[in-house]
Amino acid sequence: MPSQPIRLYTKGVVLGYRRSKHLQYPQWTLVRIEGVKEKTDTQFYLGKKVAWVYRAGKKNKDGSNIKVMWGKVATSHGNSGVVRCRFRHNLPPSAFGATIRVMMYPSNI
Amino acid sequence: MPKQLARGVPLLSRSARYKKSGKWAVKHRGPVEGQVKKSKAVVTTKTEKKLGKKGTRTVVRPRSPRFYPTEHVPTKLYSRPPRPPKIRPSLVPGVVLIVLAGKLRGKRVVLLKVLPSGLLLITGPYKINGVPLRRVNPRYVIATSTKIDVSAVEVPAQLNDEFFKKPANSAPKKSQEEFFEGDKKDKKKEISPERKELQKTVDNQILPIISNQEYLKEYLNAHFGLNKGEYPHLLKF
Numbered sequence: 001m002p003s004q005p006i007r008l009y010t011k012g013v014v015l016g017y018r019r020s021k022h023l024q025y026p027q028w029t030l031v032r033i034e035g036v037k038e039k040t041d042t043q044f045y046l047g048k049k050v051a052w053v054y055r056a057g058k059k060n061k062d063g064s065n066i067k068v069m070w071g072k073v074a075t076s077h078g079n080s081g082v083v084r085c086r087f088r089h090n091l092p093p094s095a096f097g098a099t100i101r102v103m104m105y106p107s108n109i
Numbered sequence: 110m111p112k113q114l115a116r117g118v119p120l121l122s123r124s125a126r127y128k129k130s131g132k133w134a135v136k137h138r139g140p141v142e143g144q145v146k147k148s149k150a151v152v153t154t155k156t157e158k159k160l161g162k163k164g165t166r167t168v169v170r171p172r173s174p175r176f177y178p179t180e181h182v183p184t185k186l187y188s189r190p191p192r193p194p195k196i197r198p199s200l201v202p203g204v205v206l207i208v209l210a211g212k213l214r215g216k217r218v219v220l221l222k223v224l225p226s227g228l229l230l231i232t233g234p235y236k237i238n239g240v241p242l243r244r245v246n247p248r249y250v251i252a253t254s255t256k257i258d259v260s261a262v263e264v265p266a267q268l269n270d271e272f273f274k275k276p277a278n279s280a281p282k283k284s285q286e287e288f289f290e291g292d293k294k295d296k297k298k299e300i301s302p303e304r305k306e307l308q309k310t311v312d313n314q315i316l317p318i319i320s321n322q323e324y325l326k327e328y329l330n331a332h333f334g335l336n337k338g339e340y341p342h343l344l345k346f
Contacts, residue, residue, distance in 0.1 A: 006215040006334030010341060035340035044342035105209045106248040109199060109346050 009101040010034055010045075014052070016096050018077070018084060026090040028074070033102050036081035045073045049103045050085050052095050069095075073102065194227035199252035203259035206231065207251040207333045207346070215332040216240055219257060219315060223247075226270045234312040234319070237329045241300075242308055244273045253346045255328070262314045265307060 011034045018028035031050065036042055052069045059065045071087030085100075112120040121129065154172055157165045200206075204220045206229070218240050222230040229247050233240030319325045335341065 006332050007336075008209055008214055008334065010335065035338075036342065041342050103209070104251065104341055107209060107251050108197065109251045 009051075009103045012050070012083075012100040012102045014091065014095050014098050014100055015082065028084045028086060029071075029091045029095075030077055031073070031083050031085050031100055031102070033081065033083055036083070038081050039076050039079050041081050042073075042076040042083050045083060045102055046075065047106060047108075048073050049105060050087075051101045051103065052087075052091060052098060053101060054095070054098065191225070194223060194225065196223050196227070196229075196247055197252075200229065200247055200250075201252075201256070203257040205253045205255040205257070205329065206245075207253060208245060208249065209251060210249045211245075213240055213243075213245070215334055217253075217329050217331065217333060218245075219259075219329070220252075221259065221262070221311065222264050222268075224270050228270070230264070230268060232308070232311055232315065233329065234315050235308050236312060236316065237319070237326055242268060242304070242311060244270070251346050255325075257315070257318055257322070257325070259315065259318070262311070262318075265310060268307065268311075 012031045013034075015030040015032055017024045017026050018030055019025060033042075033045060036045065050071045050073055052071075054067055054069075056065050056067045069087055069089065069091060071085045071091075074084045074086045076082070077084045114120055119126075127133065153169050156168050156170075158168050159165050200220060200223065202220055202222055206218050206220050208214055208216050208218060208231075216233075216238055218231040218233055218238070220229055220231055221242075224230055224244065226244075227247070228244040229250065230242065231240065231245050232242050235241050319329065
């Protein structure tokens with residue numbers, strides 16, 4: 001067993017929903033993945049699973065109050081490496097600015 | 110769908126269609142030589158139906174068959190025979206894999222074989238990193254460029270999908286006392302001696318190959334994890 005927990009995901013930040021000035025599309029959330037600065041860099045992450053891990057109020061019977069919302073990286077967004085994600089259920093606005101985990105699976109290497 | 114000029118108006122007239130079909134050229138309408146024509150013997154009943162002034166006409170109806178199944182047995186649809194699984198080219202026997210999810214996440218293991226179900230058969234080897242003979246989903250695995258020559262390693266034919274499948278009634282039915290006692294969390298899972306034997310058979314072939322390569326044992330023992338500044342899209346595995 002490793003002494004330190006190992007990280008098998010890349011961190012990302014939720015920027016908000018895909019939107020224009022007056023209209024937003026909650027189906028799609030925009031995520032900036034750490035280290036991804038160009039559109040070409042996003043190719044690796046397309047299709048990868050994405051998870052928003054958060055703490056809910058009540059603790060469940062196993063003693064934890066950690067919850068997860070799962071999604072996928074769908075497409076790139078713009079030229080600077082931002083990525084559009086689609087979640088099983090749309091992310092709530094309380095997730096804006098939160099850290100998201102971009103997993104390395106489904107793997108294509 | 111035949112070509113139509115408008116709904117219900119076909120492009121070709123009946124005579125034109127007949128001409129086009131070529132049926133007029135077929136001369137021999139009789140049975141082909143060597144082919145025995147099967148005659149369907151349908152038992153019919155003929156009844157005379159009275160039509161008043163017009164007289165009578167015979168109504169021919171097939172009789173219901175004598176024997177038929179009491180339950181409707183649906184006919185099985187054609188399903189094509191299973192084909193060998195399509196696996197990405199980097200997954201070759203002997204490759205060192207990094208497992209990305211599940212209990213084994215972060216572990217580096219050796220790929221032994223691609224099973225017909227499409228799953229990968231891996232081993233730690235057990236002595237090095239505690240990973241037993243196991244199946245793993247290829248999508249949750251990264252193939253590294255590190256390879257071991259396992260051409261000489263003989264994987265027992267016993268190790269197939271059936272061997273690793275969970276038995277249908279794996280959850281033991283609780284007796285009344287056990288039910289009221291509640292869930293016992295730490296139930297030690299017994300590993301059959303057969304499995305241990307197979308583990309030894311396979312690992313004893315692989316361990317000498319690993320010890321030949323410098324640092325490979327330490328490599329397989331180490332976990333994979335992303336550190337600060339390491340981004341998978343920039344890493345070369």
